[in-house]
Amino acid sequence: MTRPTSRRVLVTGASRGIGRAVAQAFAAQGDTVAVHYASSPGDAEQTLASLAGDGHVLLQADVGDPDAARRLVEDVVEALGGVDVLVNNAAVAPGTANRHRIGEVGYEAWQTTWRRMIDVDLLGAANVTYCVADHLIGRGVPGSIVNVGSRGAFRGEPDFPAYGAAKxxxxxxxxxxxxxxxxxxxxxxxxxxxxxxTERQLEKLDGPAGDELRAQSPHGRVGTAEEVAAAVVYLASPAAAWSTGAVLDVNGASYLRT
Structure with missing residues (x-):
């Protein structure tokens, strides 16, 4: 079956950073995008306003809630008439507030952080995937799903083990x-x-840790959201259909798997 030239794309966690760049990249090639956000309506509205073309929509949901994840997909289908591509980008990202290294946090904080990261970063993606796949199967049409994981899934995240495990x-x-x-x-x-x-990492890059972060790659820099978005758009394309099941490293050779 021939895939449509212009597709309907749901990007979760698209209010800024990688999600915004992914939404912009799809819109730039003529796709219609559903911009999902959880708790930053102002940032999400900026993403929506930045998209080329028209017909794009803005939707809010806490994908860590299974019922909200289901409603999100239902709302996208109603608003756009269907979904052809899903990008699972929504995540509780590592930060000062949720650092949970063993020996540095209490058991209650440990439990809270693990529960929230698993609920959003893993189960949220799983539930949205189920609903989108069910929709595609019901329509009898092809589709693409791209998950935004992390290098930390392979090299370990001692300060954020729940994040590494979820990815x-x-x-x-x-x-x-x-x-x-x-x-x-x-x-x-x-x-x-x-x-x-990304925006939330600029302070870290401008601080004492910046040089060490850039030195992790032999290129002497860190990646950009646009570079990740380009990889996502390619993997979602018909040209990459035979790469299904692949996990593509986008890390500037800062960590090499064997």
Whole structure:
């Protein structure tokens, strides 16, 4: 079955950073985008306003809530008439407020952080994937799902173990879905970015840790959100259909897997 030239794309966690760049990249090639956000309406509205073309929509949901994840997909289908591509980017990202290294946090904080990161970063993506895949299967059409994972899934995250574990599980989930959904002509892939110069990371890059972060790559710099977005757009394209099940490192050779 021929894939449509212009597709309807749901990008979760698209209010800024990688999600915004992904939404912009799809819109720039003529796709219609559903911009999802959880708690930053102002940033999400800026993303929406920055998109080329028209017909794009803005939707709010806490994907860590299974019912909200289901409603999100239902709302996208109603607003756009369907979904052809899903990008699972929404995540509780590591930060000062949720650092949870063993020996430095209490058990209650440990439990709270693990629960929230797993609920959003893994189960949220799994639930949205289920609903989008169910929609595609019901329509009898091909589709693409791309998960935004992390280099931390492979090299470890001692300060944020729940994040590393969730992203490792997300990669494994994507590979399981690639096998399960192949008979329906739905491709499932993942990207594993290294450190990316998003808005929330600028202070860190400008501070004492900046030089060390840039030195992690032999290129002497960190990645950009646009570079990750380019990889996502490629993996979601018909040209990458035979790469289903792949996890693509996007880290400037800062971490090499064997």
């Amino acid at each position: 490792a599980a997300l990669h494994a989930f994507g590979q399981s879905m690639a096998v399960a959904l192949a008979p329906h002509d739905i491709s499932v892939t993942s990207v594993a970015p290294g450190f990316v110069a």
